[in-house]
Amino acid sequence: MYVQRCAVCDDPAEPFGALVCSRCRTIPEPVGDHVCEKCGKPLDGEGRLVCSDCAGASHSFDRGAAVFRYRSVSGGMFRFKYQGRAEYAEWYGAKMAERLLNGRNEAMERLRNADFIIPVPISSAKLLVRGYNQAALLARRVSQITGIPVREDILGRGNDTKPMKYMSVPERRQNLKKALIVYGNDVKSKVTMLIDDIYTTGATMDACAGVLKDAGAREVHFLTLAIGADVPDAGPEAADEETYAQRRENPADDQDVRI
Numbered sequence: 001m002y003v004q005r006c007a008v009c010d011d012p013a014e015p016f017g018a019l020v021c022s023r024c025r026t027i028p029e030p031v032g033d034h035v036c037e038k039c040g041k042p043l044d045g046e047g048r049l050v051c052s053d054c055a056g057a058s059h060s061f062d063r064g065a066a067v068f069r070y071r072s073v074s075g076g077m078f079r080f081k082y083q084g085r086a087e088y089a090e091w092y093g094a095k096m097a098e099r100l101l102n103g104r105n106e107a108m109e110r111l112r113n114a115d116f117i118i119p120v121p122i123s124s125a126k127l128l129v130r131g132y133n134q135a136a137l138l139a140r141r142v143s144q145i146t147g148i149p150v151r152e153d154i155l156g157r158g159n160d161t162k163p164m165k166y167m168s169v170p171e172r173r174q175n176l177k178k179a180l181i182v183y184g185n186d187v188k189s190k191v192t193m194l195i196d197d198i199y200t201t202g203a204t205m206d207a208c209a210g211v212l213k214d215a216g217a218r219e220v221h222f223l224t225l226a227i228g229a230d231v232p233d234a235g236p237e238a239a240d241e242e243t244y245a246q247r248r249e250n251p252a253d254d255q256d257v258r259i
């Protein structure tokens with residue numbers, strides 16, 4: 001018999017038919033209502049409208065939102081992305097759809113107006129190794145619940161020609177943007193919503209939003225499952241989501257990581 005694993009702790013989910021076990025349902029911490037009005041990061045200080053990152057940078061995307069604080073769900077997300085637990089998308093995607101349908105702020109209203117959803121692409125080399133694009137799994141599930149169509153044929157990513165490890169932040173951004181390809185002209189004048197598993201510094205979202213805008217998209221918003229904390233000056237080591245997530249192999253032992 002097929003056993004559904006809990007998307008939080010990976011034990012068999014109980015009762016039968018559940019997607020997370022009852023004790024884990026409240027572990028992932030929602031970002032809440034006090035969020036950066038640009039990227040959707042939770043703001044812990046009173047009275048601020050944008051996070052420290054958005055205060056000092058201009059982004060190519062319009063608005064963003066996320067469901068959970070990354071630290072509270074990092075173990076499950078690591079298994080989802082790197083250890084074949086594609087099944088977690090069912091619960092994760094449902095939580096994203098729930099946030100999208102119930103969110104009351106202006107950003108959520110704009111996201112709900114999206115003409116279509118575009119998953120953040122991974123390269124074909126990565127797809128071959130992983131067997132699936134985790135962002136596409138989430139996008140399909142969100143689409144299934146909300147009725148907003150998903151388009152997987154618009155944005156593609158070529159294989160990286162150079163290792164990004166030794167590049168500066170601007171070099172990485174440039175390299176990322178060069179690897180992205182927009183097919184056809186269906187995004188012209190459209191409101192689009194990118195979907196990915198995580199948002200940290202925005203490097204990936206900015207690159208994707210940049211090429212979609214260049215192709216004529218009117219608005220580019222994003223929705224992610226998780227988002228990093230607002231940390232002033234996170235430093236170049238947090239420059240791209242992929243490197244960041246790979247270091248998080250054992251999140252429980254790493255309480256001091258900066259996102």
Ligand SMILES: [Zn+2]
Nearest residue numbers: 006009021024
């Ligand atoms: Zn559990």
Ligand SMILES: [Zn+2]
Nearest residue numbers: 036039051054
């Ligand atoms: Zn922000």
